[in-house]
Amino acid sequence: MGEKPTRDHIVEAADRLFYENGYEHTSFAHIADSVQISRGNFYYHFKSKDEILDAVIALRLANTQRMLDRWEQDAASPLERLRRFIDMLIVNQAPILRYGCPVGTLCTELAKLDHAGKEQANALFTLFRTWLKRQFVALGRKSDADALAMHLLGRSQGVATLANALGDKRFLRREVRQLHAWLEQDMASPG
């Protein structure tokens, strides 16, 4: 205990660098520098760059699942949980303005690269989608729960993408307020 394995250091560094600089733009040299190990040592832990991407996505899936579980515990009502989701845009405002949404930007990049890891990255979206859907079902919106989940996911993506491109913090906060308003209003009238 106490010392974290080198492998974990690599995955965490790659996670951050892939987010900040993109997957393709991040080289082994960048990661090695960040972790303070040699380039050669690298291949003891991973056979290829694709394998690191797999590990990074697995890490993100685990971290996301943990976050959703925490929300499920901490927030008493489904409505309160949905508010947590929306407020992610505020909590992560600084990185979103600089680098966009970690999920959206990765999926966008992998789609262009026609990369095999694309499907895995989409699972991150599915994780949120399923969780959101469950909250809407709990609110009595069984028939359109999935559509509502996708709508909220899409709105968040749009906010992140545009706020990132234009570096517009006020836009981000304004849209978050509107999303909260939409939530209140929409949950008052059953679909």
Add this chain to the structure above:
Amino acid sequence: MGEKPTRDHIVEAADRLFYENGYEHTSFAHIADSVQISRGNFYYHFKSKDEILDAVIALRLANTQRMLDRWEQDAASPLERLRRFIDMLIVNQAPILRYGCPVGTLCTELAKLDHAGKEQANALFTLFRTWLKRQFVALGRKSDADALAMHLLGRSQGVATLANALGDKRFLRREVRQLHAWLEQDMASPG
């Protein structure tokens, strides 16, 4: 007349390849193959890859401006023009599902690369933003015209990003219907 200059062929090929495969992922070899010229010839027309990006963005700016002018002429009312904007998602549905929004994905990529051309690419967003704002002003929404323009821009981005990631055509069409409904409803009640 009749023969298009090689330079224009290069820019058009680069435009398409940057969209389909991303800027960084597109090499000179790809472009050269597509235009059927040698790699060397390339440098007679452009000094660097950055210069090609500049030319591609300039082309997109010109094409976008032309499209907006056409909408301005063809559509009689501001409301009808805004509908044209929303319907872009339908008209370009196939490429959006495969490659996302040309503006959004380019800005996202350049932001991660911390590329100098980022500001130029953002001008594409500004072009739409200004045009949309003008339509909302014409509808009597002077005070919040820019916020409405940004909102519509953000919603479109979200639809494109998520539809592209998940390859979900039904989601795209459902969201377009909701955007039309939002437009009708929101323009009925002044902000």
Add this chain to the structure above:
DNA sequence: GTCTATACTGAGATAGAC
């Protein structure tokens, strides 16, 4: 204006010593 040939760089990846 277009070509071939080539220089130079950085990337992913391997071999083998320690």
Add this chain to the structure above:
DNA sequence: GTCTATCTCAGTATAGAC
């Protein structure tokens, strides 16, 4: 498990013939 050294390949870019 970690290192150094090295290979191979693709990418950008240049030189110079035609």
